[in-house]
Amino acid sequence: MIIGEFFRGLFLMIWRVATDQPEAKADLLAVFPPSARPVISAVLTVSPIIGIFATLFALTTLLERKGLGRIQNRLGPNRVGPFGILQPVADGLKMLTKEDIIPRSADALVHFLAPVVLAVPTILAFAVLPYGRNLVPVDMDAGILFFFAVGASTELAIFMAGWSSRNKYSLLGAMRAIAQMISYEIPLIISSVSVIMIAGSLSPVEIIAQQGRYLAGGFVPHWFVLTPWGLAGFIMFLIASLAESNRSPFDIPEAESELIAGHLTEYSGFKYALFFMAEYFGMFAVSGLAVTLFLGGWHAPFEFLEIVPSYVWFFAKLMGLVCLFIWVRGTVPRLRVDQLLNFAWKFMLPLSLLNLVVAAVWHFTAAWEFPGAGLGRWLLGAVMIGVPYVWLGRALSGSKKITQRTYRFAD
Amino acid sequence: MQAAFAIIAALTLVSAIAAMSLRNLVHCALCLAVAFAGLAAMYLQLDAQFVGFAQVLVYIGAVAILVVFAILLTRSGQPVPHSVVSRSWIAGVAIAVLVFCVLTRVILSSSVSQRSLPAKPSPTVREIGNQLMTWYVLPLQVIGLLLTAATIGAVIIAMNERKSAGGDHRVTADQGHGHGHLAAPTGLNEGNATSIASETGSESPAHYPQPEREREVLAK
Numbered sequence: 001m002i003i004g005e006f007f008r009g010l011f012l013m014i015w016r017v018a019t020d021q022p023e024a025k026a027d028l029l030a031v032f033p034p035s036a037r038p039v040i041s042a043v044l045t046v047s048p049i050i051g052i053f054a055t056l057f058a059l060t061t062l063l064e065r066k067g068l069g070r071i072q073n074r075l076g077p078n079r080v081g082p083f084g085i086l087q088p089v090a091d092g093l094k095m096l097t098k099e100d101i102i103p104r105s106a107d108a109l110v111h112f113l114a115p116v117v118l119a120v121p122t123i124l125a126f127a128v129l130p131y132g133r134n135l136v137p138v139d140m141d142a143g144i145l146f147f148f149a150v151g152a153s154t155e156l157a158i159f160m161a162g163w164s165s166r167n168k169y170s171l172l173g174a175m176r177a178i179a180q181m182i183s184y185e186i187p188l189i190i191s192s193v194s195v196i197m198i199a200g201s202l203s204p205v206e207i208i209a210q211q212g213r214y215l216a217g218g219f220v221p222h223w224f225v226l227t228p229w230g231l232a233g234f235i236m237f238l239i240a241s242l243a244e245s246n247r248s249p250f251d252i253p254e255a256e257s258e259l260i261a262g263h264l265t266e267y268s269g270f271k272y273a274l275f276f277m278a279e280y281f282g283m284f285a286v287s288g289l290a291v292t293l294f295l296g297g298w299h300a301p302f303e304f305l306e307i308v309p310s311y312v313w314f315f316a317k318l319m320g321l322v323c324l325f326i327w328v329r330g331t332v333p334r335l336r337v338d339q340l341l342n343f344a345w346k347f348m349l350p351l352s353l354l355n356l357v358v359a360a361v362w363h364f365t366a367a368w369e370f371p372g373a374g375l376g377r378w379l380l381g382a383v384m385i386g387v388p389y390v391w392l393g394r395a396l397s398g399s400k401k402i403t404q405r406t407y408r409f410a411d
Numbered sequence: 412m413q414a415a416f417a418i419i420a421a422l423t424l425v426s427a428i429a430a431m432s433l434r435n436l437v438h439c440a441l442c443l444a445v446a447f448a449g450l451a452a453m454y455l456q457l458d459a460q461f462v463g464f465a466q467v468l469v470y471i472g473a474v475a476i477l478v479v480f481a482i483l484l485t486r487s488g489q490p491v492p493h494s495v496v497s498r499s500w501i502a503g504v505a506i507a508v509l510v511f512c513v514l515t516r517v518i519l520s521s522s523v524s525q526r527s528l529p530a531k532p533s534p535t536v537r538e539i540g541n542q543l544m545t546w547y548v549l550p551l552q553v554i555g556l557l558l559t560a561a562t563i564g565a566v567i568i569a570m571n572e573r574k575s576a577g578g579d580h581r582v583t584a585d586q587g588h589g590h591g592h593l594a595a596p597t598g599l600n601e602g603n604a605t606s607i608a609s610e611t612g613s614e615s616p617a618h619y620p621q622p623e624r625e626r627e628v629l630a631k
Contacts, residue, residue: 142536149464152472
């Protein structure tokens with residue numbers, strides 16, 4: 001009898017999740033005694049997140065290797081399984097069976113703890129993202145703040161990895177990573193503050209609800225990326241999130257050609273796999289936040305497409321951003337440390353602050369009534385952010401004399 | 412609820428004690444970060460979401476990093492040979508216990524302890540934002556002004572040092588303190604000097620002190 005109830009609840013849960021209905025877990029939880037319900041509920045929420053994103057991680061590594069291979073005019077992995085699609089399985093088995101090496105002079109405890117301390121906050125960040133119409137693990141009032149708080153605590157883990165290895169490359173890589181992450185965290189947060197200002201809420205659910213309207217007969221979505229401040233904020237958010245997830249062209253912390261692999265140098269086996277996983281999870285999380293803040297979350301691009309289940313749109317947008325990241329990695333060369341930090345402090349920071357002003361102007365011109373007010377508002381915002389962009393870019397690049405480089409040791 | 416409180420409190424206390432008594436300074440800094448995290452968990456348990464997240468963001472994300480950087484850039488990471496606990500610790504503990512007893516006695520006998528507890532407020536983040544932007548807007552702006560002034564001051568100090576000493580001064584400072592620790596025993600110290608130090612032509616002076624410092628260390 002109770003087994004029948006259990007399977008009925010399980011089936012109902014899957015059906016309700018698949019069809020965007022609320023209270024998906026209610027019938028399944030009713031089977032269990034009340035004291036066990038919170039724990040069971042948490043397990044039911046957490047395990048799909050970890051399962052889905054781990055699968056997505058495996059798929060993305062394959063997609064990345066295939067995509068990079070295509071960009072670089074080679075084949076990419078094609079030995080394991082048909083078209084190489086079993087390559088992630090082979091990689092995982094290889095990582096599991098490799099020897100776990102700890103350098104003799106390393107600080108063994110901190111060396112062991114660093115990948116764990118890194119993996120926990122990156123997985124925690126998934127807790128506040130709304131994946132579909134009724135699919136949000138924790139609907140928190142201060143969700144965006146939570147996201148940035150757990151994101152900030154990954155920096156210490158990278159420092160722990162770099163310092164405890166007792167390797168000069170590791171330490172230099174960790175210090176570069178921290179300098180870069182601290183610098184780019186500011187434009188990242190400020191560019192999302194403009195969305196928070198307009199939406200008037202720190203809750204991801206509320207921010208998505210505000211982007212749920214459609215204009216022009218259901219063909220133009222009311223996403224924030226389609227406003228001047230939203231477009232500028234989205235581009236700055238993307239650049240800063242590339243830097244936050246240590247991906248090319250901002251991969252100087254683990255630059256293979258200069259630092260071997262930075263803080264990853266002394267890691268092998270499954271600990272290395274954990275770092276690798278945390279990096280990709282961080283990329284998914286920050287892309288998910290970009291989708292939530294600027295691309296309308298789980299809303300469909302056109303009104304008549306809202307019948308497609310909402311989580312399909314969320315993951316389609318997420319994978320679109322991930323493909324963009326892979327494309328950028330395949331085409332843009334790595335920056336130097338000073339270029340990177342100058343770019344963050346002299347270009348991104350002023351522009352993102354200015355973007356706040358543009359968002360404020362957008363907010364206060366909402367009451368304009370004369371004909372053509374919408375277009376006028378849009379153009380005003382675009383000019384306010386576009387002119388400083390051109391001026392600042394010219395001013396920063398004009399002061400440099402670009403001459404032919406002389407290589408002291410290579411000539 | 413009681414068990415959760417006990418675990419968090421024990422974690423915070425133990426890591427705070429470890430932060431005071433361990434010999435390796437970096438270990439102390441990491442323990443301090445754990446203590447910060449325990450405090451944040453305590454705030455969250457009291458339903459103070461905003462304070463809890465701000466604690467994580469500011470103390471773990473910024474202050475702990477700053478402490479760690481300061482340790483790495485100023486002194487060698489070698490642990491001190493002698494014990495960090497002073498020999499007169501018994502007297503210190505006795506005085507601390509005495510002060511605690513006196514304070515407890517005073518608080519219990521004062522009228523504060525007779526006051527009834529106020530009704531539990533429900534400070535949502537929205538409420539905090541409204542209060543900051545209306546009633547407390549002047550203190551907020553004063554703090555903002557203070558922090559901006561401090562930032563500008565830091566930038567000016569960093570710029571002046573570079574202009575007057577031409578960079579030489581800092582290199583010697585690195586030799587004295589920072590470099591001793593940064594050079595881990597790998598024996599591969601010349602390899603990456605070329606990649607960064609050899610590019611001339613399109614250099615602009617970095618006002619942010621960090622890359623400058625790293626470059627000088629690398630260049631050796």
